[in-house]
Amino acid sequence: MAAQYFVPGNRGLQPAELHYVKGYLLKSKPSSDVTIRVFNENQNIPAIIKKILDLEPHLIGFSCYLWNIKKILNICRRLKKINSGIKIVLGGPEVSPRAQDLLAKEKAIDIVVRGEGEESFAQLVAQMGRTCISFKRGAAQMGRTRISTAEGGVPALPLGRGAFKRGAAQTGRSIAADLSDIRGVSFRKGAEMIHNPDRPLLRSIGRIPSPYLSGLVNLKDKNIVDVPLETMRGCSSRCHYCYYHKNFPVARYFSLSRVGKELKLILSHKPHEVYLMDPTFNSNSQRAKKILKIFIRYNQGANLHVELKAELVDEEMARLLSQANAYNIEIGIQSTNPKTLKAINRRFNKEKFIKGVRYLNKFKLYYEIQLIDALPHQSYDSLMKSLDWLYSMHPAKVVIFRLGLLPGTTLRDRAASFGIEYDHCAPYSAYKSNTMTDTEVKSVEKLSYAMERLYDSQVFQKTLYAFKARAGVKISTILEDWVAWESHFKRRPADYPEFLNKKSPMFLEYLCRKHSKAYLYKELLPGLLKGLCFTSS
Ligand code: B12
Numbered sequence: 022m023a024a025q026y027f028v029p030g031n032r033g034l035q036p037a038e039l040h041y042v043k044g045y046l047l048k049s050k051p052s053s054d055v056t057i058r059v060f061n062e063n064q065n066i067p068a069i070i071k072k073i074l075d076l077e078p079h080l081i082g083f084s085c086y087l088w089n090i091k092k093i094l095n096i097c098r099r100l101k102k103i104n105s106g107i108k109i110v111l112g113g114p115e116v117s118p119r120a121q122d123l124l125a126k127e128k129a130i131d132i133v134v135r136g137e138g139e140e141s142f143a144q145l146v147a148q149m150g151r152t153c154i155s156f157k158r159g160a161a162q163m164g165r166t167r168i169s170t171a172e173g174g175v176p177a178l179p180l181g182r183g184a185f186k187r188g189a190a191q192t193g194r195s196i197a198a199d200l201s202d203i204r205g206v207s208f209r210k211g212a213e214m215i216h217n218p219d220r221p222l223l224r225s226i227g228r229i230p231s232p233y234l235s236g237l238v239n240l241k242d243k244n245i246v247d248v249p250l251e252t253m254r255g256c257s258s259r260c261h262y263c264y265y266h267k268n269f270p271v272a273r274y275f276s277l278s279r280v281g282k283e284l285k286l287i288l289s290h291k292p293h294e295v296y297l298m299d300p301t302f303n304s305n306s307q308r309a310k311k312i313l314k315i316f317i318r319y320n321q322g323a324n325l326h327v328e329l330k331a332e333l334v335d336e337e338m339a340r341l342l343s344q345a346n347a348y349n350i351e352i353g354i355q356s357t358n359p360k361t362l363k364a365i366n367r368r369f370n371k372e373k374f375i376k377g378v379r380y381l382n383k384f385k386l387y388y389e390i391q392l393i394d395a396l397p398h399q400s401y402d403s404l405m406k407s408l409d410w411l412y413s414m415h416p417a418k419v420v421i422f423r424l425g426l427l428p429g430t431t432l433r434d435r436a437a438s439f440g441i442e443y444d445h446c447a448p449y450s451a452y453k454s455n456t457m458t459d460t461e462v463k464s465v466e467k468l469s470y471a472m473e474r475l476y477d478s479q480v481f482q483k484t485l486y487a488f489k490a491r492a493g494v495k496i497s498t499i500l501e502d503w504v505a506w507e508s509h510f511k512r513r514p515a516d517y518p519e520f521l522n523k524k525s526p527m528f529l530e531y532l533c534r535k536h537s538k539a540y541l542y543k544e545l546l547p548g549l550l551k552g553l554c555f556t557s558s
C-alpha cells in the first residue's frame with residue numbers, strides 16, 4: 022500500500038508521484054497488489070490507521086513532503102506498535118536528504134528510498150518478494166478522494182494482502198541481506214544504518230508508464246478536479262534554496278507524442294485544471310509552444326497551471342498561453358536584489374523580464390510573481406524596493422513567501438553564514454537573518470495580507486495607483502499604512518474580508534489625512550465606491 026497526505030486545504034489536485042511509482046512497479050511485476058490511498062486533514066489518525074490496516078498490507082510506502090511528514094511519522098509509529106511485522110518504506114523529497122537521520126531516530130521506519138523512486142521501489146519489492154512472497158494483483162479502493170486504477174479504485178501505497186504472504190515475519194536482518202544491492206535505499210541492519218550508493222537517474226524516462234494512458238488513474242472519477250502531469254522531469258538550474266534539482270539534477274523530457282496522447286485523454290474528461298509539474302515549463306521555448314498548441318487543440322474548457330520564466334515569454338508564447346486558458350501561472354523571481362540573487366545562484370534579466378510581463382499583461386493573463394522574504398542579503402528595505410518595482414508594472418499578482426530552509430538544500434547548509442535562523446521542524450520557516458530582524462519578518466507577513474486586500478482583491482487596486490500618482494507615495498508605504506490602520510480592528514468578524522472592503526473608504530480617508538492630502542479623499546472616493554460595487558471580496 023502507498024499513502025500520501027494532502028496539502029491541507031488543497032484537495033482538488035491529486036498527488037501524482039505514487040501513480041508513477043506504482044505504474045513502473047506493475048510494468049516490471051504485473052502481479053503486484055498495490056493500493057494507493059490519499060488522506061486529508063479531516064481524517065484523524067486512528068481513522069487513517071484503520072483504513073490502512075483494513076487492507077492487511079505487508080509493506081506500506083508513504084510519500085513524504087514537508088506538509089505531511091509530521092503526521093506520517095506519527096502514523097508510522099502507531100502502525101508499528103499495532104503490527105511490528107509490517108514493513109514501512111518512506112520516499113519523497115522530504116526524506117531523501119535525511120534518510121540516515123530518520124532511520125536513526127525513528128525505529129518505526131524500515132527503509133527510505135532516496136531520489137527517483139520508480140526503479141528503486143520496483144527492485145525493493147522484487148527483492149523482498151523473492152525471499153518471502155507470492156504476489157497477487159488485487160482490487161483497490163480509497164477513501165473520500167477516490168481515484169481508480171484500471172481494475173477498480175485506488176490512491177495511499179500499501180502492497181496489499183497476498184503481496185508478502187510470509188513477509189510479515191521478516192526480520193530486520195533478512196531485509197538487510199536482501200537490500201544491499203539496491204541503489205538509492207537506506208535501511209537498518211540491526212543497530213547499523215546502511216546507506217547504499219545513490220541511484221543514477223533513469224536514462225530513459227519514457228520507461229515510466231503514463232498513469233493516465235495506462236488507465237491507472239480513473240479520469241472519470243468526479244473527485245479528480247485538477248490533474249497533475251509531468252511533461253518533463255528534472256532541472257539543470259541550481260537555486261540554493263530549492264531541493265528539486267538535488268533529486269532530479271538533469272532535465273529529461275517525455276516524448277511529445279506521449280504528452281500529446283496524455284493531454285488528449287485528460288482534456289477529453291474536461292477537468293477543471295491541468296497542473297503541469299515541470300519546474301520551468303518554458304525553459305525550452307519551442308517545445309513549450311508545441312505543448313501549448315496540443316493543449317489548445319484538445320481543450321474543452323480546462324485551465325492550465327504552469328510555472329514560467331517571464332524572461333522567456335515572447336508575444337507568441339503569451340498568445341498561446343492565453344488561448345490555452347493558462348490562468349494560473351507562477352513566476353518565481355524570489356528577489357530583484359543582485360547580491361541576493363548571486364547568493365542564491367539565480368539569474369535575473371530585468372529588461373527581458375519587463376518585456377515578458379508586458380506580453381503577459383497584453384493578453385490579460387493571470388499570473389503570480391513570487392518573492393521570498395529572508396533570503397541572504399535581503400533586507401526589509403530591499404524587499405520593499407522589489408515590491409515597488411514590480412507593482413510599477415501593473416502585474417496580475419505579487420506574493421511574498423516565507424523562506425523555508427528545506428532539508429538537503431545548499432542554503433540550509435550555509436544558513437549560519439547569512440545569520441539565517443529557522444525552525445528545525447517542517448516547514449522550516451526562517452524567522453530572522455543578518456539583514457532582516459524577526460520583527461521585520463513578521464511585518465512582511467502582515468504586508469502580505471495587505472497585498473491581498475488592497476491589490477489582489479481588486480477592491481482598492483485602482484485607488485492605490487491613483488493615490489500613488491497623485492500623492493507621490495510609494496505602494497509599499499501605502500501597504501504599510503494599511504497594516505497600521507487595520508491593526509485598530511481588535512475584533513475580526515467571520516466575514517472579515519467583506520468587512521474590510523466595506524471599510525475601505527475609511528482607509529482612504531486615513532491615508533489622505535496621514536499624508537496631508539485631505540483634498541484627495543473627495544477626488545478618489547467616487548472611483549473607490551464604483552469599484553466596491555463591482556468587485557467581490
Ligand atoms: C505539485 C506541487 C505542489 C502542490 C501540492 C502537491 C500535492 N501532492 O498535493 C502545491 C501547489 C499545493 C504545493 C505547495 C507547496 N510546495 Co510543492 N511542489 C509540487 C511539485 C511541483 C510537484 C510534486 C510532484 O508530484 N512531483 C512529481 C513526482 C514524480 O516527483 P516527486 O514528488 O519527487 O516523487 C518522486 C520521488 O521523490 C519518489 N517518491 C515520492 N514519494 C514516494 C513514495 C515512495 C513509497 C517511494 C518509494 C518513492 C517516492 O519517487 C517519485 C518518482 O520518482 C514539486 C516540484 C516537482 N516538480 O516535483 C514541489 C515540491 C514538492 N513543493 C515544495 C514546496 C517547498 C512547496 C511549498 C512550501 C511552496 C511554498 N513556498 O509555499 C508549498 C507547501 C504548501 C503547504 N501548505 O505546506 C518542495 C518540497 C520540499 C519538501 N521537503 O517537501 C518541492 C519538491 C519543490 C522544491 N522546489 O523543492 N506543491
Ligand code: SF4
Pocket residue numbers: 256257258259260263264265266300301
Ligand atoms: S527553483 Fe526552480 S529553477 Fe531553481 S533549481 Fe529549483 S526547480 Fe530549478
